[in-house]
Amino acid sequence: MSGGPLPTIHEVARLAGVSVATVSKTLNRSGKVSALLQERVNAAAQKLGYAPHASARSLRSGATRILGLLVADLANPYFLKLVESIERLSSAAGYSVILCNSAEDPEREERHLAMLLSQRADGAIVIPTRRGWSGRQAALANLPMPGILVDRRIEGLDLDSVTTDNVALGRLAAEHLDDLGHRRIAVIMGSPEHQIARHRLDGFRSGLAARGVTLDERLIEKDNFSEAAGHAAALRLLAHAERPTAVFATNNHLALGLLRAITERNVSIPDELSIIAVDELPWAGLVRPGMTVVTQPSEAIAETTVSTLLSRITEGRSGPGEDEAKSIQLQPALVVRGSTAPMRK
Amino acid sequence: MSGGPLPTIHEVARLAGVSVATVSKTLNRSGKVSALLQERVNAAAQKLGYAPHASARSLRSGATRILGLLVADLANPYFLKLVESIERLSSAAGYSVILCNSAEDPEREERHLAMLLSQRADGAIVIPTRRGWSGRQAALANLPMPGILVDRRIEGLDLDSVTTDNVALGRLAAEHLDDLGHRRIAVIMGSPEHQIARHRLDGFRSGLAARGVTLDERLIEKDNFSEAAGHAAALRLLAHAERPTAVFATNNHLALGLLRAITERNVSIPDELSIIAVDELPWAGLVRPGMTVVTQPSEAIAETTVSTLLSRITEGRSGPGEDEAKSIQLQPALVVRGSTAPMRK
DNA sequence: GACGGTAAAGAAAACGATTTACAGGAGGAG
DNA sequence: CTCCTCCTGTAAATCGTTTTCTTTACCGTC
Incomplete structure (x- = not known):
């Protein structure tokens, strides 16, 4: 906050x-x-404290070395982790990141996309909002720079994407609970309109089916993804005549609601009930026996996203054979802790 | 991801x-x-899908409409909240935000500052790293654009800053516990080298002193700010011969560790122990009686930061009289929930 | 009818870098 | 001695805007 005009070349x-x-x-x-x-040049630049003017450089060279990162919901801790990793990786590769939060609002998303276009970002990393894509796929498809979708895919959109294999994720949870001998199993699934929730449920159901266990449809709680919904669903499940012996919460907000209900009703974990959730969470340490979870490979997702995008940028969509959009799915992992236990006979 | 070159003016x-x-x-x-x-121009622009080239525009006009946001630790939920608000406010004011995470690493911080300089950001919002500022204040002081410090101040640096009044925060906590009649009170303070921790402790101590209560120095736990340190400190306090009746945790990591210790030792809150912490947390709902906290006014801090910075940018540090750096302190608030209760006689 | 004033439109000069095309000099071969 | 070829370094064009400065046209007034 001082000094006159900056030195030029x-x-x-x-x-x-x-x-x-x-x-x-x-x-x-x-x-x-x-x-x-x-030698002389470097000395002079050093002495003057010369910093090249990025705008001038990009104007002439056509590259901005800026990536747009458009996130559907910054408050989601899983997305935050992605943001953190993506920023680190991009920065290490010499790219700056313009962060945009659409807060699940399609209108904000659209404004931000227009801004990134004006900035001539070299690429765009997008975690799209849940709704509002019916008529707007064009806005992404017509993006003049390479773009890549993360975590959520959009049906019928020809764009690279990197996501968790959510069917596998559901299956992993199912197999774990089956291994422990559980038969009366509930799922708090979130919104059935949401593709990710459907995939996780499908994987869970087919995982059980493959072991010869049928998922009781009455124990599938559907609503939205809020903590409140998870809480309400958990209370209903606990009030069931034949209480389930295990619960799978497909998202961290839902898990939080579930935990709150469990604390309020003084249910003992894992003695009376086994619970399994998705993704590590900062407060996981608070839960006494430790949470058993299925985790999404966030670091790997970030790495794949950035490297795929950067190669699209440098390759400049050259080869006409290799031009199709890639759909990359990465594998989740099971982390067993104390919140799940063998069913008591 | 298609279409030829973009239309120009x-x-x-x-x-x-x-x-x-x-x-x-x-x-x-x-x-x-x-x-x-x-009419004709707008129609033509619309038809071609014209988006002005930001680099060309900035090159000529001298303004980028970009703000740099350099955060010491993205994983800190309190900082995340600030980031979220700052992004929203800046975006609403027509500015894009380049996000940088220094992860408490002075070297990364320095690289990011150089990058923001090259980008010719119109302003910089900085949550500085804790250490490594001894010889480097110049890097910030010589920034050619307006800059503003958030949450943490740097001694001897002539730059606008917006922070919580941490002395008041400590006092608020002290008065609440005194109102409830507590006398044997412990503090888990974090690192004594950190200015914020000192302020909070000072406020707490003087708040008690003003009521005629003396803080027992043996009940002040000093270490660092990690969850592990909070946990260890809490265990020591619980093992005390004369166990304290109330505990003040000056930071959310420490509070998390405290809670874990309490759960492990099966201490009943607030019957056996009253606890008060700092800042709302996503998992606060998990704590059964509800956490009593002193909160920092994050939204107000974000608003003040953005508006102060933007006016520095537009006013272009003109008036020589009004040129001094402002140190703005905002007031915290007490939120009483179930984790604190009157001391039992 | 000449003159001056004003408003609207356009021509052209920046802004600060990269990049192309060219100039000059050294060195070697014929 | 001349010619040709590298090899460095430079001059100048260029990127897409904004902005200054003219030019043009129109109108009212004397």
């Missing part, structure tokens, strides 16, 4: 006694410059 | 049958353009 050139072209070549390690002049 | 001008200057004036609502031509 001309002043560096003058101080070093060379032309601006030589300065540019030296700083970008492109073209041939003798060692002597390189 | 020249193509809009040609389609509308006017000069580029007229297009520019129309789109920026500056200068005089007849209604007829405005």
Whole structure:
């Protein structure tokens, strides 16, 4: 917060006694410059505290080295983890990240996309909002820069995507509970309109079916993804005539609601009830026996996302054969802790 | 991810049958353009899907409409809340936000600052790392754009800052516990080298002193800010010969550790022990009687930060009288829930 | 009818970098 | 000695805007 105008490449050139072209070549390690002049140029740049003007550079070169990161919901701790990893990886690769939060609002999402277009970001990483994509796929499909979808896919949109294999995730949870001998199993699934919830439930159901266990449809609680919904669903389940011996909560908000109901009703975990949830959470340590969870590979997802996007950017969609959108699915993992236990005979 | 090169202002001008200057004036609502031509220009821009090239615009106009947001630790939920609010407010004011996470690493912080300088961000919002500022204040002081510090201040640095009044925060907690009649009170303070922790403790101590209560120095637990440190400190306090009747945890990681210890030792809250912490937390609902907390006014802090920075940007540090850095402190609030109760006689 | 004033539109000069195309000099071959 | 070829370094064009400065046209007034 001081100092006059910043030095330009001309002043560096003058101080070093060379032309601006030589300065540019030296700083970008492109073209041939003798060692002597390189020395002089670097010294001059250092002395003046020269920082190249990114706008001027991008205007001429056509690349901004900026990535747009458009997140559906920053408050979601899982997305936050993705944001953190993506920022770190992009930054390490020399890209800056413009962060946008759409807060599940399609209108904000659209405004942010327009802004990223104006900024001529070199690429866009998008966790799309849940709804409002019916007529708007064009907005993403027509993006003039490479784009990639994370965590959520959009049906009928020809764009790279990286997601968790949510069917496998459901199956993993199912197999664990079956291994422990549970038969009366409940699921708090969230909104049935949401693709991810459906996949997790499908995987869970088919996982049980493969072991010869049928999921009781009356023990599937459907509503939305809020903590309140999870709480209400859990209370209904606990009031059942034949109380389930295990519960699978398909999302962390739901799990939080479930835990609250359990605390209020003084249900003992895992003696009276086994519970399994999705994703590690900061407060997991609070839950006494430790939460058994199925985790999404967030770091791997971030890595795959960034590297896939960057190669699209550098390759410039050249080969006409390799041009199809990739749908990458990564595998979840089971982490067993104390909140699940063998069913008592 | 398609379409050829983006249309430029020249193509809009040609389609509308006017000069580029007229297009520019129309789109920026500056200068005089007849209604007829405005109509034609807007129609042409619309039809071509024209989006002005931000780099070209900034190069000429000198303003990027970009703010840098450099955060010491994205994983901290309190900072996350600030990030969320700052992004929303900036976006509403027409600014894009480049997000940088230094992860408490001074080196990353420095690299990010250099990047923001190169990008010619119009302003920088910085939550500085805890350490490593001894010799580096210059890096911030010499920033050529307006900058503002949030949450943490740096001694001897002439820069605007917005923080919580942490002395008041400590006092608020003290008065509440005194109102309830507690006398044997413990504090888990975190690192004594950290200014914020010291302020909170000072406020707490003087708040008690003003009521004629002396804080027992042996009940002040000092270490670092980790969950593990909070846990260890809590175990020591619970093992005390004369166990305290109330505990103040000055930070959310510490509170988490405290809660874990309490759960493990089966201490009943608030019957055996009253606890008070800092900041609302997503998992607060899990704690049975509800957490009594002193909250920092995060939304107000974000608002003040953004508006102060934006006015510095637009006013361009003109008036030589009003030029001094402002240190703004905002007031915390007490939220009483079930985790604190009157001391039993 | 000449003149001045005003408003609207356009021509052209920046902004600060990259990049292309060219110039100059050294060195070697014929 | 001349010609050709590298090899460095430079001049100048260019990217897409904004902005300044002219130009043009129109109108009312004397």
